Amino acid sequence: MTPVLALDKVTKSFGPVEVLHGIDLALSAGEVHALIGENGAGKSTIMKILGGFLTPTSGQVLLDGHPAPFRSGPEAEAAGIVVIHQEFNLAPDLSVAANIFLGREISRGVRLDHTAMRAAAAELLDRLGTAIRPEARIRDLSVPDRQMVEIAKALSRKARVLIMDEPSAALTHREVDALYAQVDRLRAEGVALMFCSHRLDEVARLADRITVLRDGAVVRRALRGELTDDGMATAMVGRELRDIFPPKDTPAGEELLRVEGLSVPGAVQVGNVSLTLHRGEVLGIAGLVGSGRTELAEAIAGLRPSSGTISVRGQPTAIRHARDAAAAGIAYLTEDRKEAGLLLDKPLTENLTLAALDRFGFRIDRARERQAMADATRDFDIRAASTAMPAGALSGGNQQKLLLAKTMLTEPEIILIDEPTRGIDIGTKQQIYNFVRALARAGKGVIVISSELPEVMGLSDRVLVMRQGSLAGEVKGARITEENIVRLAMGLGREAEPA
Amino acid sequence: MKRIDLHLLGPLVALVGLFILGALLNPAFLAPANLSNVLARSAFIGLIAVGMTFVITQGGLDLSVGSMAAFLAGITIMAMNALAPFTGENWGTILIGMGVAMAGGVLAGFVNGALITRARIEAFIVTLGTMGIFRSLVTWLADGGTLSLDSGLRTLYRPVYFSGIGWITWPIIVFAIVAILGEWTMRHTRFGRHVEAIGSNDRVARYSAVDVERVRLMTYVLLGALVGLATILYVPRLGSASGSTGVLWELEAIAAVIIGGTALKGGRGRVWGTVVGVLILSLIDNILNLADLVSPYLNGAIQGVIIVLAVVLQREKRSAE
C-alpha cells in the first residue's frame, strides 16, 4: 500500500546549519505514527515540512506516491493535510467559534451565519468533553483550553492526514483522555496520524509505529510493542537513563513563605487558600485545569490582585506588583512561555537578562551579559545555533530552558514553577528535576505546579491538591500516590485509606 | 547577518545619496551657511523625534508634540515679558523663561503619560485630545494673533539660536548631544532595554517584574522635556509664537522615526536611525528649495513616498528573517 504522505531523503537547512539530514518517513492511512526525540532533534521541523509550512532544502514530499511540492500551509491543507502546531495559532481577540472556522466561515450569502458556527463549534467542543463556551474569547482562556480549541479546529477540517506537534504538552490528564479517544476514532476512520510527544507512556499507548530522531537523523524505527519506555528514552538520548527523579533527601528547614486566606478574584476564582513553604522543601500543587493553581501562583508573585496575607521569612509582606515579589525574593516561571515568558523577536541574551538587568550595572555590561549567557547555555544545556538568534527560533524545549535560566538569574529564594517540563525531553527533564532538588538543597523553597502526576509525585516532599479554586487536601510522604491525588482533585472525598 | 546590516544602513545610504545629489545640483548646497541652516532647523524636529523614538518603541504614540511646542513657546514668551519689569532685561529672566519651557514640557508629558498609563486611555485618543487643547490654548493666549517677546529680551536671546562655535550653532550642538545621549540610553541602559521589551510584548515585561506603567510614563515625560528643550531653542529664532507655530511637527517627527527603522508597532528603537530620518527630511526640503528641478510645493509628496518606501523596506526585512 502506498503511504498517504511520505518524506523522501529530506534535508533542511536554516542558513548554514543543516538541522535535518536525509529523512525518510511514511504515514499510512489508519495508522498512528509517533515521532520522538530530544529537544531540537528536528521534530517540529519535519512536521512543518509535511504540512507545507517549510520547504525541504533537498529531497521531496510525496502525496500518494507523487511529488507534492507544497508552497504553503493552506495549499497542503487543501490536499487534506492538517497540522496542529506546537505554538498556538489562534487569534486572541476572536471568539472560540470564530477561530475554529477562521478562513472557512459558514455564511448565508454575504452574511456570516454565526448561529450555525456556534452550534458546530459547540458540538466539536462537546465531543472533546470540554466546557469551553464557543463565544468565549481566546484571550480569556487558559493554556490547556486553548490547546483544546486548537484540537477542535483541526478536527473540524476533514483531514486525510492529521499532524499534531506535542498536542498533549499543555493538557491535564482529563483532557488527555478526550484527545486519545479522538485519536482512536480518527484512526478507525482511516485517517493517517502523526504526533510527537515527550510523554513516553502516551507514545506507547497511541502509536502503531515509532520513529526516533536524534540530531536531525532517524536513529531507530519500531512497531507497536517493540520498544519499552526505557528503550525509547535510551534510543532518544543515546545513553541509558535511570532514576529520573532525584532522592527527596533535603529536610525542611525554617519557614520561608506563609500564605493565609488568599483569595483571587477573576474568571477562575481562588478562595481562602492557606499554605506554607519551608527552606529545603519542594511543594507540589496538583489539580485539574481551571482549579486555580496558576491563579494562586500568580497572586503570590504579584501578577494578580488578591486579598489575604503573605509573609516572607516571617515578615508580612505587601505584594502588589511583580517587583514587590521580586524584591522579596519570589520568582514565578510562567506556563505561558510564548505570551508571558519570552520576547520571541529578541535575541537570547536580552531575554535571559531582562528580569535581572539591575545586576548588570547602570550602563549594561555587555561582557557580563555574554558571560551570563554562556553560563546559562552550559548550566541549562540550551542548544542554539547562535545567541544572536531570536528566542522564537529556538525549539520549544530550548525555549523552556531559556525561560528557566532567565528566572534563575534573579537568584530568588522562593521559586514557583508552573509546568516546569512542558515540552521538554526526558533527558532534560531529569536535568531539571535534579536542578529543582539542588535548589532545595541550597536552602531555597520550590513550589512546583504540574499537570503531570508522575512529576508532582516524583518531585515533591508534600503535595497540595486544588479543586475549584480552593485547597482540597494535602498528601505527604508515602501517602503521595496517584489515587490519593486524583481522588482529591475530583472531589471524591478524603483520600483513600493507606494500603 | 549581512542582509540585516544592509537594511540598517539603508537610510544612511539614502542620506549620503541626497547629500551628493544636493552638491551636484547646486554648489551653494555645500556652503557652511546653508548646511548650518539646514541642521539648525532640523534640530527642533530632531529633538522631538529622539523623544518620539522612545514613545513609539514602547508601543505608544504622541500626536500632541507640535501643539505642545507652540503652547510652551507661548507661555515662555508671556512669562518672560511679564517678569522683565521686575527682574530686568537680562539673562536671569531668560533663564527663568527656559525653566518655564522645561517645566511646562515635563508637566505636559506627565499629563499625557498619566492619562495613558493610569487612566488607561489609548495613546492615540489622549494625545489627539491634548493636541487640540494645547493648540487652542496658545491661540487663545495670543488672542488669535501672535505673542512676541519684548525687543530687549529678544536681542539678548537671539544668539542662542544664531550663534555657536563657528558655523556650528547651539541648536546643532544641543541636538548632537541629545542624539548621542538618546542612542546611549536606548542601547546601553536598563531603561532603554525595558522600553524595547515593553514594545515587544508588555505582558512578558510585566511578568519579568518590569514596572511597565512607570517606564511608559517616563517615555512621555522624556518626550515632553525634549519638546521643552526644542522650544527653548525655537523661541529666539523668531521671538514669537502663534496658533500656527509647530503645525505638523508631530507628523514630521513620527515620519523621521519610521524612516529611521524604528518599528511603528514598537519593540525596536533606533535613535541614530531617527537622526538620519530627520536629516533626510530636511535635506529633501533644502534641495528642492535650492534646485529648481522640482517645485518645492511637491516636498510633501516626495516625503510621503519616502515614508512609504521606508516602511516597505522594513517589512521586507522582517519577512526575510
Ligand SMILES: Nc1ncnc2c1ncn2[C@@H]1O[C@H](COP(=O)(O)OP(=O)(O)OP(=O)(O)O)[C@@H](O)[C@H]1O
Ligand atoms: N527558523 C529557524 N531558524 C534557525 N534555526 C531553527 C529555526 N527553526 C528551527 N531551528 C533549529 O532547528 C533545530 C530543530 O528544531 P525543531 O523545532 O524541529 O526541534 P524539535 O525536535 O521540535 O524540539 P522540541 O522538542 O524542543 O520542540 C533546532 O536546533 C532549532 O534551533
Ligand SMILES: [Mg+2]
Ligand atoms: Mg518542537
